[in-house]
Amino acid sequence: MITVNNIKHQIPENKMELILSTWLREDLYLTGTKIGCGIGVCGSCTVLVDGEAKRSCKLKLKDVLGKQIITIEGISDPDGSLHPLQQAFIDAGAIQCGFCTPGMVLSALALLLKNHHPSRAEIREAIKGNICRCTGYQQIVDAVEAAAHIMYS
Amino acid sequence: MRPAFRNDAYAKVSGKAKYTDDYSMPQMLHAAPLHAEMASARILDIDCTEALKLEGVKRIITARDIPGAIKFGQIIRDYPTLALDRICSTGDVLALVVADTREHALAALPRIQVKLEESPALYDPEIAMQPDAPLINPEHGTNICNYHCVRTGNLESGEQEADLVIEQSFSTSRVEHAYLEPECSLAHLRADGVMEVIGSMQHPFSTRRFVASTLGLQLKDVEVKTVPMGGGFGGKDDTAALVCARAALCAYLMKCPVKLTYSREMSMRESYKRHPYTMQYRMGLKKTGKISFVKVRMVADSGAYCSVTPWVTWRSTVQCCGCYEVPNVHCDVYGVYTNNVFTGAFRGFGSPQVNWAIEQLVEIAAEKLGMDELEFRRLNMVKQGSTTVTNQVLDTHIVSLKEVMDKVLQEIDYETKRSKCSFGDPNQDKWYGIGLAISYRGMSLGAEGTDFNSAIINVQPDGSVLIETGVHENGQGSESAMILIAAEELGLPLDRIRYRQPSTSNIPDGGTTVASRGTLLGGGATTNACKKLRGIISEVLMHVYGKAAERFIDAKILDASGELICSWEEAIRLCYNRQVYPYAFGVFQAPRVSWDEETGHGDAYFTWVYAAQAVELEVNPKTGTVKLLNLVAAHDVGKAINPQMVKGQFYGGMTMGAGYGLLEEVPLIDGNPIPTNYHQYRVYRATDLPEMTAIIVENPDPTSPSKAKGIGEPTLEITAPAIANAIYRATGQRYNHQPIKIRRAQQ
Numbered sequence: 001m002i003t004v005n006n007i008k009h010q011i012p013e014n015k016m017e018l019i020l021s022t023w024l025r026e027d028l029y030l031t032g033t034k035i036g037c038g039i040g041v042c043g044s045c046t047v048l049v050d051g052e053a054k055r056s057c058k059l060k061l062k063d064v065l066g067k068q069i070i071t072i073e074g075i076s077d078p079d080g081s082l083h084p085l086q087q088a089f090i091d092a093g094a095i096q097c098g099f100c101t102p103g104m105v106l107s108a109l110a111l112l113l114k115n116h117h118p119s120r121a122e123i124r125e126a127i128k129g130n131i132c133r134c135t136g137y138q139q140i141v142d143a144v145e146a147a148a149h150i151m152y153s
Numbered sequence: 154m155r156p157a158f159r160n161d162a163y164a165k166v167s168g169k170a171k172y173t174d175d176y177s178m179p180q181m182l183h184a185a186p187l188h189a190e191m192a193s194a195r196i197l198d199i200d201c202t203e204a205l206k207l208e209g210v211k212r213i214i215t216a217r218d219i220p221g222a223i224k225f226g227q228i229i230r231d232y233p234t235l236a237l238d239r240i241c242s243t244g245d246v247l248a249l250v251v252a253d254t255r256e257h258a259l260a261a262l263p264r265i266q267v268k269l270e271e272s273p274a275l276y277d278p279e280i281a282m283q284p285d286a287p288l289i290n291p292e293h294g295t296n297i298c299n300y301h302c303v304r305t306g307n308l309e310s311g312e313q314e315a316d317l318v319i320e321q322s323f324s325t326s327r328v329e330h331a332y333l334e335p336e337c338s339l340a341h342l343r344a345d346g347v348m349e350v351i352g353s354m355q356h357p358f359s360t361r362r363f364v365a366s367t368l369g370l371q372l373k374d375v376e377v378k379t380v381p382m383g384g385g386f387g388g389k390d391d392t393a394a395l396v397c398a399r400a401a402l403c404a405y406l407m408k409c410p411v412k413l414t415y416s417r418e419m420s421m422r423e424s425y426k427r428h429p430y431t432m433q434y435r436m437g438l439k440k441t442g443k444i445s446f447v448k449v450r451m452v453a454d455s456g457a458y459c460s461v462t463p464w465v466t467w468r469s470t471v472q473c474c475g476c477y478e479v480p481n482v483h484c485d486v487y488g489v490y491t492n493n494v495f496t497g498a499f500r501g502f503g504s505p506q507v508n509w510a511i512e513q514l515v516e517i518a519a520e521k522l523g524m525d526e527l528e529f530r531r532l533n534m535v536k537q538g539s540t541t542v543t544n545q546v547l548d549t550h551i552v553s554l555k556e557v558m559d560k561v562l563q564e565i566d567y568e569t570k571r572s573k574c575s576f577g578d579p580n581q582d583k584w585y586g587i588g589l590a591i592s593y594r595g596m597s598l599g600a601e602g603t604d605f606n607s608a609i610i611n612v613q614p615d616g617s618v619l620i621e622t623g624v625h626e627n628g629q630g631s632e633s634a635m636i637l638i639a640a641e642e643l644g645l646p647l648d649r650i651r652y653r654q655p656s657t658s659n660i661p662d663g664g665t666t667v668a669s670r671g672t673l674l675g676g677g678a679t680t681n682a683c684k685k686l687r688g689i690i691s692e693v694l695m696h697v698y699g700k701a702a703e704r705f706i707d708a709k710i711l712d713a714s715g716e717l718i719c720s721w722e723e724a725i726r727l728c729y730n731r732q733v734y735p736y737a738f739g740v741f742q743a744p745r746v747s748w749d750e751e752t753g754h755g756d757a758y759f760t761w762v763y764a765a766q767a768v769e770l771e772v773n774p775k776t777g778t779v780k781l782l783n784l785v786a787a788h789d790v791g792k793a794i795n796p797q798m799v800k801g802q803f804y805g806g807m808t809m810g811a812g813y814g815l816l817e818e819v820p821l822i823d824g825n826p827i828p829t830n831y832h833q834y835r836v837y838r839a840t841d842l843p844e845m846t847a848i849i850v851e852n853p854d855p856t857s858p859s860k861a862k863g864i865g866e867p868t869l870e871i872t873a874p875a876i877a878n879a880i881y882r883a884t885g886q887r888y889n890h891q892p893i894k895i896r897r898a899q900q
Contacts, residue, residue, distance in 0.1 A: 031175035032168020034383070036333045037417045041831045044333060072168030086166040093157030093797030096805065097628025098165030099333040099383030105166065124839040131831060133333050133384050134628055136804030137839040139157075139797070 002064055004028060005074030011061050020064060021045045021056035024071060032072035032102045036131070043130030046103035047071050053110035053129070072102035075109065085109055085147040092143035096134035104130045108144045116152035120145060157797035159633045160652055161381065161626070170381045173337040173353050178410040181339075182211060182251050184403045185258035186413070187265055188422055189236065189245040192457075192492040192824030193274035193289075196238050199248055200266035207264060209257030211407065214249040218406060221369030225398070227359055227391065229298070229459035231290045232495075234367045234398050240269065241289055242457035243825035244423035244494050251403050251411060276824055278454045278489035279431075289457060289490040296490045298455045299463035301470040303484040303753030305542050311446025311481030315437030319518055322433045323510035325891040326818035327426035327454075329826075329834050330499060334383020335420040336393050338400035340364075341410035347658075348375045348401050354393035355385040355627045356665035361657045363394040364401045372657075375401070379654040385627045386809070387498035387667050391460045392424040418829045425460055425497035426819050426826075428453040428488075430469070430506040434514055437481075442524050442532045446481035447474050447542075453506075455488045456495030457824075462488035464601040465496075468503035471757040474542045475511035476554055476593035477533040482542045484753065493824045498667055500806070504594060504870040505813060509891050512590040512874035517887070526589070526878075527562070531555065535593060544754040547761060549744075551852035554763040557787040558591050560848050561765040565785045570769065577774075577885030584772040586883025590871035591765045595758025596863055597670035600748035604670070605740060606663040608678035610639065610686050612735035616708075616722040618645065620682075621655040623663015624675030629865060630798040631671040635679045637794050638859050642683030644705035645721060669762075669863025672794060674741055680858035682739025689735060693728050694718055744856055760856045764788045764867040766807065768875040772883045777895035779815055779880065781841070784872070787848035791862035796849060799864055803847035806868020812837050814873030818892050 002009050004024070015023070024030045024047070033056055036044035040058035047056045048070035075083045082090075085105055095101050104127055111118055111126035118126065123144045124137070132140065164170035201213040216223050216237035226232045236245040248265055252258035275281040275289060281296040289296055312318070338352035348368060354360050357377040365375045377397070382389065396413055403411035415423075431452050437445040451469060455462040466488045473484040519529035535541065537552045562568065567587060575584035598604045608622040620639050624631045632652040640647050663675070691702035694710065700718050704711040708721040719727075728735045748755035769783040784807050793799045816835055819826045828834035853860035873891060881887050886896060 025175075030168075031171065034172070034334070035174070036335070036383075037831050039417075039830055039832060042333065076167055080167070082163070082167065089166050090159065090162040091156050093159075093801050095159060095162050095165050096630065096798075096801055097333065097384040098161065098170055098381060099172065099628075101165050102168045120844070124842075128838045128840040131331075131333060131836060131838065133331055133386070133809070133836060134805045135801055136806075136808035136837075136845065137842060138804040138845055139801055141839065 001066060002061065002069060004069045005071060011065065016060065016062040018061050019057060020059040020061060023061055024056060030071045030073050034099055034102060036099065043103045043107065044100055046106045046130060048106055048110055051110065051113055053107040072105060084150045085112065088143040088147035088150065092139045092146060094135060094139040094143040100130055100132040104132060104140060112148055112151060117148060158637060158647060158795055159630055160636055161632065172334055172381050172383055173339055173351050174414050176339050176351065178341060181410040181412055182253060182407055183255040183258045184249045184251050184400060184411050184413040185255065185262055186246040186399065186419060187248040187262050189240040189243050189247055191240060191269060191271055192243050194240040194269040194271045196236060196240060196247065197268040197270055203266065204250065204261040204264035207257065207261045209253040210250060210261045211253065212251045213265065214251065214403060214406060215247065219367060219402060222366045225363050225366045226459055227461060228463055229293065231293065232395065232458045234395060234402065241492055242494055249399055249403055251407055255414060274492040274824060276491055276493055278452050278491050281491045282487060282489045289492060298459050298488040298490050299466060301467050301486045301753065303470060303473060303482050303542055305544065306481030308446055308448060308481050308483040311437050314439060314445040316440045317438045317521060318435060319521055320435045321514055321517060321889065322431065323889045324431045325429055325506045325509055327429045327496065328499065328813060328817045329421060329426055329819050329828065330386045330388030331834060331836050332384030332386060332388055335417050336396040336415040337413065338397040339410065339412045340397065340401040340404040342404055342408060346374060348405060350375065350377045350397050350401050351380045352393060352397040353382050353389060354397060355382065355389040355625050355667065356394065357625060357657050358662040359390065359665060360394040360397045363398040367398040367402055368405050376656050376658040378656045379625060382627055386500040387502065388424060390498045390665055390667060421826055421829055421834065425495045427499040428462065428465055428496040428506065432510045434510060436514060436518055438518055438522055442522055442529055444477060444479050444533050447479045448483045449473055451486045453488045454491055454493060454496060456491055456493045458495040460495055460497035462496065465498065465503040467601045469507045470753060471543055471595060472504055472507050475508060476535050476591055478535055478539055479542050493821055494826055500809065501866050501870045502668060505873065508590065508592050508870050509874050512871060513877050513887065516878055530591060543757050545756045549856050550760050550854045552763065553789040553850060553852050554591060554593060557763050557789055557850050558765040560787040560850065561767045561785050564846055564848060565767045565769065565783065567767055574882035576882060584774055584883040586879040586881065587767065587769050588875045588877065588879025588882060589765065589767045590875035590878065592867065592871045593761050593763050594867050594870065596760045596762060597673055597743060597758065598668050599758040600746040600755055602664065604664065604674065604743035606674035606678045607661050608675065608682040608739045609660060610682045610737045612725055614725065614729050616649065616725045618650045619653045620650060620679065621653045621660055622675040622678055623655065623660050624671045625666035627666055629671065629802065630795060631666065631675060633798065634672050634794045635675055638676050638679045639683055642680055645708055669865040672861050673857055673863050676794065676859035676861055677741030677857055678739045681741055682737045685739055686735060686737035689733060689737060690724050690728060693731055693733050694724060697727055741858055760854050760862060762789055762862050762867050764871055766871050766875045768879045770876065770879050770883060772880065772895060775897065777897045779895065781811060781843050783843050784811065784845040786868060787850055788864055788867050789850040789852050790864045791854040791857055792851050792860040793849050794859065794861050799849055800847040802864045803868050804845050807845055807872045808837050808842060810869040810872025811876060813891060814876035815892050
């Protein structure tokens with residue numbers, strides 16, 4: 001059993017070796033999880049596994065049995081309204097091509113769940129596994145800083 | 154500052170935005186490319202017997218299956234969609250496996266038996282350009298892909314007038330775009346006979362030409378549609394169109410939808426890189442500090458194919474002396490075929506290489522003259538009314554070079570900090586340095602191409618507005634810029650306007666979205682379409698109310714005295730009632746530019762932008778590591794349409810530019826890129842960078858209908874030489890090769 005965005009999925013034996021990102025994208029149609037490198041170095045495929053940011057292209061389904069997975073599709077409300085962190089990304093101008101954005105948001109969310117008032121250096125540390133080729137990261141750091149303020153003060 | 158506006162932000166931040174690989178279709182098949190194992194060879198045989206026996210494999214397609222032209226190209230048609238009988242590069246594709254799943258297609262690749270007869274390869278452009286070298290592209294008749302020159306003034310008199318002559322060589326590396334989304338395309342033959350293509354590419358019209366040429370179809374029978382793209386930076390101009398042409402070829406032959414998704418490894422192997430340059434400069438100087446002449450020879454490695462090498466090297470030619478007045482110029486620039494991975498468009502487009510050299514050279518010159526490098530720059534830089542080295546007079550816009558430089562110097566406190574530089578002081582544990590670079594940049598395509606764009610504004614009966622332009626959304630926010638321009642021109646709130654993602658069948662060919670031309674050209678067309686639309690509405694209101702519409706503001710239409718005529722909605726209702734469509738087609742044609750290939754003279758670009766950047770850094774003498782401490786940039790953008798997005802271009806460009814200076818290169822073995830993925834091709838991450846400062850300078854440009862100019866490329870083109878100058882002040886050493894690898898202090 002794997003729980004994805006609060007929905008439980010039974011996993012047949014023949015799927016145990018499947019890569020998590022492939023399963024999310026192709027079986028569950030959760031295409032917000034992106035594939036940028038396929039070897040776990042770019043961070044585009046980041047998802048939350050029991051609240052920790054993990055690279056889903058490096059995990060097999062057998063590695064996450066019994067776990068709670070949250071993808072980018074799982075952090076907004078069912079009515080489509082955005083998580084404050086997502087809104088902060090929009091307001092800070094932290095989005096350009098958008099390909100890194102889902103992974104970046106989830107890495108930042110994993111940080112904020114543990115550290116409610118991170119410094120800019122701590123934010124940079126938390127997202128260093130996520131490559132962004134467009135923004136130079138500065139407005140992403142701005143967004144996470146602003147979101148922390150909105151969420152926890 | 155206004156909050157950022159992006160029409161696509163919700164889709165992207167929620168994960169709902171669908172990029173090409175996120176789409177699938179019923180009965181869709183998957184293709185995978187087989188790349189060449191050597192850089193120069195004759196193809197003797199491609200045996201697919203064993204591969205075809207594998208599970209799920211439907212067909213293996215080779216060049217012999219191509220119904221149209223095998224080769225295509227934007228300038229020279231030398232690139233084979235699939236290699237027929239010769240291999241010129243390890244990026245060449247020999248065959249496409251089509252299978253029921255991507256995994257099955259990939260699994261079949263190693264089972265294709267290819268027999269090659271290796272032939273001598275040329276990896277050094279200096280050797281390749283010798284008259285007796287074997288020809289890489291025999292149809293071209295020479296390995297010199299192209300040549301440009303500038304002959305201004307008289308070199309001999311320049312030499313005679315010089316009190317001091319300096320000579321210096323510089324070189325740069327191949328660099329990977331490293332856009333986060335690898336190439337992908339999904340094509341299907343529609344029931345109406347149209348080949349419909351989506352893909353990760355930044356030039357839908359060129360993609361349409363590639364597809365139509367490969368399939369032997371007319372342009373009307375190919376429709377390329379736009380979907381979100383995960384970064385391009387110039388890199389999705391050519392290769393991406395080839396990937397689309399291959400997907401379309403498979404779909405055409407299989408009569409069902411085919412998706413071709415590249416892995417990062419395929420992308421890095423095949424996609425074109427930034428041109429590596431070698432540049433030999435000779436500069437004459439007068440005691441007064443004025444430059445008396447520049448003689449320069451540049452060689453750019455085009456790799457196995459032309460791509461846009463003639464255009465890239467043309468920009469290097471026009472900007473060969475940087476942003477300085479030089480009365481006597483002798484410049485020769487060659488683009489040369491080799492068997493290396495090919496090179497093409499990359500953000501900056503021939504300027505980062507030249508700026509790398511010239512912005513170091515002016516500091517070397519100033520030092521030799523015993524002059525302050527700022528004073529030397531101020532003395533020689535272009536000013537209002539200056540004549541460029543190609544004999545263009547800069548008088549159509551504000552020449553703000555001194556303004557941007559002064560703003561950066563003041564913000565970073567350059568002159569105070571300069572005295573604290575280490576110059577390799579052996580008594581210091583950390584070496585501090587500060588460095589500056591400045592530039593001008595011709596906007597848009599210039600005399601290298603036809604330069605026009607169009608916009609369609611289609612007001613619906615309820616007063617809501619659909620707009621589209623011939624500009625492509627690469628991630629920079631071009632759609633948002635067009636919406637903002639239209640909202641201002643029509644006096645409407647943003648939520649009344651939707652950008653309709655255009656297709657190549659719906660809007661005229663607007664050229665490629667490169668050259669920092671999106672906001673300038675597309676914005677110009679949008680502005681002109683809005684003006685036309687206002688005229689249409691005004692004519693209707695004149696009939697009804699006897700008043701001319703003068704101002705469109707807050708969804709109201711006012712007359713010359715500021716009196717309300719009617720609301721926007723009422724005006725649109727009146728239009729439809731009177732059988733007048735509130736619909737306008739606007740065009741912006743770039744003002745005339747000119748170029749003489751013999752002399753290298755002409756009004757190369759219709760307008761220019763000006764830039765300055767400064768860097769502070771620290772070098773660890775023991776480890777040779779460089780820590781960036783501060784980056785400051787000032788760029789004249791004409792008018793900032795979406796200031797937060799303009800700043801995003803600053804930060805992103807400086808980051809890519811810093812990577813160019815210190816980190817990024819694609820070494821080759823026998824013509825093939827060594828890095829295969831991000832673990833070997835390092836780009837800057839969040840922890841590698843300091844906080845950056847972006848100073849937006851606005852001098853509205855009279856030649857631009859929207860008053861805005863471009864910003865995408867200027868931000869990248871001077872960060873690396875600013876770093877090189879800072880490294881010099883930190884270490885006392887000049888580094889002429891990019892990227893800089895610090896020579897560690899002697900123990």
